[in-house]
Amino acid sequence: MRGLLVLALWLWGLGAVAAPRDSLESKLETGDVVLHTSRSRQSQAIQAATHSSLSHVGLVEVTPKGVFVVEAVQPVQRIPFAKWRARGVNGHIMVLRPENLDAATKQRVLSAAKKHLGKPYDWKFGWGDDAMYCSELVRKAYIEGAGQEYGAMEKLGSLDVAGLQQQMRERYGAQVPLDLELVTPASLARDLRLIQIHSDFPEGC
Template sequence: MHWPRLSLLSLLLLAHTAAAAPRPLEGQLKTGDLVFHTSRSQQSVAIRAATHSPLSHVGLVEVTPSGVFVVEAVQPVQRVPFAKWKARGVDGRILVLRPEQLPEQQRAAAVAEAKRHLGKPYDWRFGWGDEALYCSELARKAYSAAAGVDYGMMERLGSLDVKKLAPALQQRYGGKVPLDLELITPASLAADARLSVVYSDFQGLR
């Protein structure tokens, strides 16, 4: 079979079209990226109200030859395909942040550290022990252990907007709410200027 010859102009147009075509989101991701979305979980509303942010869940990306995955602290800590993780968020909207100042080796080490906790239960009381973890705790601890970098800012529970959540918190903690409890929120992680925006569906963030 003889294929028709393409003129130089045609080749240039084809190259330009290929270059201009947007890359699929999964193709833009790298191991170690932090991905955020608005969770559909029962406590998502409370987290958003307390932090004044649409971001209520975060996980770490792992890119492999067999696909793209997210390591996340839910019940239990697990590793799921990125497409499944993205679909769980409200309207499929996500924010992708990258610690570009860290080499790939350290980003990969952070994901490996997060995977070390696979199977552990979700921490509904937002403690800081390793026997159970919540999503933003897993992300912060992974980078702290692997790269010595603490992303986000620890905050007191009482410094968040929790007045309207008092009944729910009293039920969760069995009476007295530990307002001095220090925790890390998805919103605090996302506000760290050392993390670069790779992709965002959220208006007004960053």
């Protein structure tokens, strides 16, 4: 009887070890759009201008060796998802998934994003390809790889930059280009074609 009990406990333990972990990482798919609150110097300005906690965004790549995020920082890079998530304030994250796109299309999107690896970060939020900012990388990758334009292009002057004059002058000089068109992480998050599959942000982020 004791031997049967030991065997049962051993089998239970084996099953517990073998069971897959129910984690967010295991649910991610290539092409998912991930957003968090960055700890970068400019994060507070982005949050103020967009009335959103979402100040940084990247693209997920799922591989046999693990899950990664392609992101435009200094420079554009590819890092493990766990490291990317840990960089966000309080570890909060939002995950969005484009609807009605197959795996092959999303892989083309990732390939389009990875073409920009190593490029410098675009501090002036221009639309050229010599440098990239985070939401520009995501939008351009989906345009090239899937023919989809996620997020809306907005003029800098249409954002709430009234209290950011000093930051704007430091970035652009005396002539702030208020007609500059850019895409923000918050704009991507508002696109209803990107389905929210996870968020641990408080309501109203």
